[in-house]
Amino acid sequence: MTDLHGDEAPLSQPFWIFQDVAESRVVGAILERRFPGAYAVLSDSLERADPLDIVYPGNPGEYSDVVFEIIVLLAPVGGDIKKLSGDDVEQLLREGLARRFGELPDESRVHEAVRMILES
Template sequence: MTAEQSDSPVAAFWRFETDDERRIVRDVLYRRFPRLTSLLADCFATVSTYDIARPGYLDGDNDVIAEILVLLADVNGNLDRVSVGRMREILGEGMARSLGRLPEPHAVQEAARLVRAESATIDWEALAWTATDFDGGTRPEDLRPLSPPFWALLNTTEQHAAFNAVVNRAFPRTTAILLECLEKADPLDIVYPDQTPEYPDVVREALVLISDVYADLSRVTPERLENVLYEALARCFGEPPEEHRVPHAVNLITEHVALRSSD
């Protein structure tokens, strides 16, 4: 965990300061993954022995769901790509991060069983594309990026402002380092002087792809970081980067992290 986050071993990835931030980010996540959100909500409603609502705040299950969705960012909510053991880990981690305490093992076990049972009849691969247009429809094959973007429905100024407020407050250094190094390495050769930054979307995708380590770059190996950048670029631009430029970005990021660690 980074100093940008809480010292608690189960701090939340999503830490909202206002109800508007929570509402907007949730809305984007839930519209992006409607079937998965519904499945998780039904499962948690059934596991009634585990109180996931905080005192004075009866909507705690939704915060748990938001944590779980980001922990599934690497598979874009495709539960067919998540093993039974990994599903238990993700559910337990999501509960713990949201509630600030470790969940009861039997509750995690039961939630995982319900999720696995209810997901067995769903074609998750097809659903990965269902929310990538404004109307919630699917894109034709020839218009799809190489991978579906996690933040496919982050479209309005209000949504961008809410998301940026949350992640910039929680991960200011990581966000700044990723953006600076991507702009400098320019993997797609699209950066020109006096233009607005070209890679904020890639940074957003990268942040959720390393959400399992709280977007702490010091906990990401160069090999994994390179894979994360390739995936984030594929999701956002739908075309491969120039071969030497992603390793260059990784080297720049690694140097930044090393310098900050020695401060």
């Protein structure tokens, strides 16, 4: 994996480590208010593409922690995912998924999520 500048970068530990659900809700509310575009497109794309096959009807928010991680990773572009290339978006998705789940996602579903993000 490479970072946004093309250098090799190891997968990182999660940025967010919550003590309880209340902390996660507060962070989610702040990030959604501060980065509404990125938050919405990431949440929707990940839920619909479901790269790890974990979303069940009536149980939204399975990727919220991944969205939190990706928004932190978007800091170099001010949280604006539209400033990134397709390769950069794919890299961010993989990094965010790895930080929260630590397992390999379905390749075709990752590509579908990237497509949805780029088309939004």
